[in-house]
Amino acid sequence: MSSLPWRPRQDDEPASDGYARRPSSSSSDHSADAASAASHHQKLSRTSTAKVRTGCVTCKKRHVKCDETKPFCMNCLRIKGFCEGYAIKPRKKRAKPAPKVTDMALDVAPRAQPPVPLLEPNINSVDFADQQAMFYFDEFIDLAARYFPINSAFNTLWTVTLPQLARTNDTLRHAAIAIGALSKAHEGGTLPELPSGKGARRSLVLKLREESPHYHNAIVHYCAALRLQGQAQTDTFVVRSTVFLSILFICFELIRGDRRSALSHINYGMALLYAVLHGDQSRDHIASLAPDPKYLLGEVADTYIHLAAQSRSVLVGKMGEDMPLKGLSRDLEKNGLTVDMFFLSLAQLPRLSRPVTVDNMPPIFRDIQEAEQYWVAVQTWAAGVAPALIEMFMSSNLLELDDDDEINATMLMLLQDPKMIAMSAQVKEKFGRFNGAFMPLYHPYLMREDRDRDTYLRLLSLRLQCLMISLFISLPDFGNVATMESLTPVCREMMDTAEVILRTSHSESSSPVHHLSLDGGVLIQITFVAFFCRDPLVREAAIRLLEYYPHQNGLWDSNAHLALAIRNRGIERNNASEGTPTEQWLRLWRREHIFEDAGKRVVLRFMDKNPETGKWELVEECTDMKEDVAEMVWRRQPLSGKGKFMVANILGLTKAAR
Numbered sequence: 001m002s003s004l005p006w007r008p009r010q011d012d013e014p015a016s017d018g019y020a021r022r023p024s025s026s027s028s029d030h031s032a033d034a035a036s037a038a039s040h041h042q043k044l045s046r047t048s049t050a051k052v053r054t055g056c057v058t059c060k061k062r063h064v065k066c067d068e069t070k071p072f073c074m075n076c077l078r079i080k081g082f083c084e085g086y087a088i089k090p091r092k093k094r095a096k097p098a099p100k101v102t103d104m105a106l107d108v109a110p111r112a113q114p115p116v117p118l119l120e121p122n123i124n125s126v127d128f129a130d131q132q133a134m135f136y137f138d139e140f141i142d143l144a145a146r147y148f149p150i151n152s153a154f155n156t157l158w159t160v161t162l163p164q165l166a167r168t169n170d171t172l173r174h175a176a177i178a179i180g181a182l183s184k185a186h187e188g189g190t191l192p193e194l195p196s197g198k199g200a201r202r203s204l205v206l207k208l209r210e211e212s213p214h215y216h217n218a219i220v221h222y223c224a225a226l227r228l229q230g231q232a233q234t235d236t237f238v239v240r241s242t243v244f245l246s247i248l249f250i251c252f253e254l255i256r257g258d259r260r261s262a263l264s265h266i267n268y269g270m271a272l273l274y275a276v277l278h279g280d281q282s283r284d285h286i287a288s289l290a291p292d293p294k295y296l297l298g299e300v301a302d303t304y305i306h307l308a309a310q311s312r313s314v315l316v317g318k319m320g321e322d323m324p325l326k327g328l329s330r331d332l333e334k335n336g337l338t339v340d341m342f343f344l345s346l347a348q349l350p351r352l353s354r355p356v357t358v359d360n361m362p363p364i365f366r367d368i369q370e371a372e373q374y375w376v377a378v379q380t381w382a383a384g385v386a387p388a389l390i391e392m393f394m395s396s397n398l399l400e401l402d403d404d405d406e407i408n409a410t411m412l413m414l415l416q417d418p419k420m421i422a423m424s425a426q427v428k429e430k431f432g433r434f435n436g437a438f439m440p441l442y443h444p445y446l447m448r449e450d451r452d453r454d455t456y457l458r459l460l461s462l463r464l465q466c467l468m469i470s471l472f473i474s475l476p477d478f479g480n481v482a483t484m485e486s487l488t489p490v491c492r493e494m495m496d497t498a499e500v501i502l503r504t505s506h507s508e509s510s511s512p513v514h515h516l517s518l519d520g521g522v523l524i525q526i527t528f529v530a531f532f533c534r535d536p537l538v539r540e541a542a543i544r545l546l547e548y549y550p551h552q553n554g555l556w557d558s559n560a561h562l563a564l565a566i567r568n569r570g571i572e573r574n575n576a577s578e579g580t581p582t583e584q585w586l587r588l589w590r591r592e593h594i595f596e597d598a599g600k601r602v603v604l605r606f607m608d609k610n611p612e613t614g615k616w617e618l619v620e621e622c623t624d625m626k627e628d629v630a631e632m633v634w635r636r637q638p639l640s641g642k643g644k645f646m647v648a649n650i651l652g653l654t655k656a657a658r
Contacts, residue, residue, distance in 0.1 A: 054066075055068060056068070056073040056083055056084065056085060057083075058073065058083050058084045059073055059075065069216075132217070133177050133221075135180075136177040136178075136180035136214075136217070136218075136221075137166070137173070137176055137180055138180070139183050140163075140166070140176040140177065140179045140180035141163050143180070143183055143513065143514075144158040144162060145158070146514075156299065157296075157299040157302075157303065161296065161299065162176070162244060162247070162248070163176075165241070166248075169241055170228055171225050171228040171229050171241055171245060172225075172244060172245055172248065174221045174222070175221070175222065175225040175245055175249060175252065176248060177221045178218045178220075178221035178222040178225065179218075179251055179255065181215070181217045181218035181221060182214070182215065182218040182252060182255050182256060182513075183255065183511060183513045184212075184214040185212040185215040186255070186511045186512050186513050187510065187511045218252075222252060225248075225249075229241075229245060242272060243269070243272055243273060243276060243300060244300075246265050246266075246268060246269030247300070247303060247304075249265045250262050250265045250266060250307065253265060254516060254518075254552065254555070255513055255516060259314065259555055259598040260316060262555065263311055263316055263555070266304070266307050266308055266311050266325075267311070267324075267325050267326060267327045267328060268327060269304060270304055270308050270325060270327075271327040271328045271331055273300065273301070273304060273346075274331055274332070274342060275331070277297070277345070278335070295350055295351065297349055298349040298350055298351040301346040301347070301349050302351070302519075303518055303519075305343060305346050306518070306519065306520060307518070307554050307555065308339075310554050310555040310556055311324050311325060311555060312325070312339075312650055313594055313595060314555045314556070314595045314598065314599050315594065315596050315598075316597075316598055317596065317597065318596050318597070318640065319596060319603065319640050319646065319649050319650065320640055320641035320649050324650065328342070340386075340390060344383060344387060347379070347383035347386075348380060348383055351376045355376075356374055356377050357377055358374070358377050358378055358381050358430050358433070358434075361374050361377075361433055361437060362437060363436070363437055364437050365441045366441075368441070368455050368459055368462075371437070371441060371459075371462060372458070372462065374434060374437070375434065375462060375465075378430055378431065378434050381430060382427060385426065385427065388419070388423065389420075389423060392414065392419060393414070398410050398411065398645075399644070399647070401644065402644055404590075404607075404616075404618070407590075407644070408586045408589075411479065411586075411589065412479045415475065415476050415477075415478060415479050416476060416479070420476055421476050424473060424474075424476050427469075427473055431466070431469050434466070435466055435470075438462070438463075438466065441459075442459055442462075442463055445459055446459075453508075457505065460497055460500055460501050460504075461501065461520075463497055464497045464498060464501065465520065467490055467493060467494045467497065468494070468524075470490055471490060471491075474487060479585075479586075481534070481581045481582055481584075484532070484534050484585065485534045485535075488533060488534060488535045488538060491529045491533040491535070492535070492538050494525050494529055495526070495529055495538060495541045495542055495545065498525055498545060502522060502545060502548075502549040502551070503549070506549055506551075515551040515552060516551070516552045516553075517551070517552070517553050517554070518554055521551070521553035521554075523553040523556050523558055523561060524553075526542045526545055526546060526561070527561045527564070527565065529542045530542035530543060530546070530561075530564075530565035530568065531564075531565070531568055536572070539565075539568075539569070539572075542565060543562065546558050546559075546561055546562035546565060555595075555599065557625075559625070559627070559629060560595065560599065560602055560625060562629050563602060563623065563625075563629045563632050564593055564602065564604060566629060567604060567621075567623075567634060568591070571588075571591070571606050571608075572588070574608070575587055575588060575607070587606075587607040588607075590606060590607050591605065592605045592606075592645065592646040592647070593605070593646075594646050596622075599625065600624065600625050601622055601623070601624055601625065602622065603620060603621070603622045603640070604621050604622070604634075605618060605620045605621075605639075606618075606621075607619075618639065618644065619636060619639075620636070620637055620638065620640065621634045621635060621636050621637065622634070622635055623635065
């Protein structure tokens, strides 16, 4: 039998025989020696700390130290990409006091119980883990209703479809909550004194955003959506949720400023959309989307067409080394199709449950809803004309030419082709009828004092699109500089309309997230005027709008377009120093630009005079994006890619590029 360890007896402790003894000096000395020995023994033992039992579930499984960040461990999110959270210990039940005998006797007889009120279940407690998640989801609903939707009453993707699906689908709900949390991270609270430089201000604001708890919560829910999607099984229901999840992920990455990830989601989403429409199980996939799925697909296509078209000018890598939409292009090539053919099929999807045609257009529209309805019909009709225009462009071999004089001659011949003139006349007739029915509605509403903000913006947006089309209708006359000068009033009205849209939309915005649009926006119209309008004052008005109203349209940043417009100011000044007006205009036709490295670098091509030879040659410059445009420096570099035209390198249209 092993003996028990010796322990010094306390002075007031009874002896083993049960009788207390008076303390003696010898016993006190013996106790002091024992305490000294115990103290010496403790110093030689290994030091240790108490085991922490409040770590997350994932760290406990991995047997690593947890940083105990709530609601999810940041170590797990950084290393594994997800965290299982913290185990909730059940509350200990308090022991009830034993009932008295008298109470037990009274309980023998049945006692009437008061009626229990039947309460309705709290739906929010079922769909959301806590009040904060519901708070973020409400923020997403507000963004989806006011800032993200396309300016049309018939596109309900952001106002109806996505909010409803996100409320009932766990994966979509986490993605929506992540967007709402990220939006809250951008809202300005009590900020410290910011530096005067624009770049330094932006850097500090971004640093404060990433340190915000809202930002960490956004990453947590974003990772949760990724994890749930990765764990899901492949079936028609998952395909349906993935189509909409890609749109939410694109939106999240655009708000965060990660265009590279947004491009990946666009590429994947377009390939998935092609599989839904034309894959082996397309019939099952389409039937799983909605009771009337083609109209829903048309709304989804509106967002994807706009973003995918932008992705052809915003490359992940460098021009000539990277092709846009690789995944989609690979799937299309297997079936003998091109990206443009797929875009055309998306543009021709029905958008209205009760479609109308351009042939039964009324002389005057009753309201904005009817105007938008027929605008959809006009756009669908115009999409049918696009294949013939593309075929004319490709058969001209313009992209295969190297000689500058031959390029100019081919361009002028293509613009004056009888087929081009005939198509332009058809488009002009249809849009002329629409414009005649729209203007009696447009002008009176602008003068109303009780106008609704949303209706006002929808009318202005529709007018801006009509003005842009009126410029392209004059495409056969683009070779004539006098015709371009006559279009100055149209360009001026475009800038006036764009300024009202930007001023109205920015007046009620409190966050940079509110300056993000996923529809057509106004950026393409402002950039067109800044480059092609022949009135220098109108071009300066376009530059002023880009300076005063910074915004983001999908993948395009107004700051990058501002840098292009300012650089074009010097190109115009240098170009006007020599040659006839026609020669100057033909040189300006050669301007092209592209965004490389996911938008971090801008590349511009134009005709410049060689000081050594005295000849005008095609040159290429690039600059790295900075927050302050004044700090951006343009550098001359050799022509990149394999073709004379950037579009040939981007789309792989020439034989050399292929």
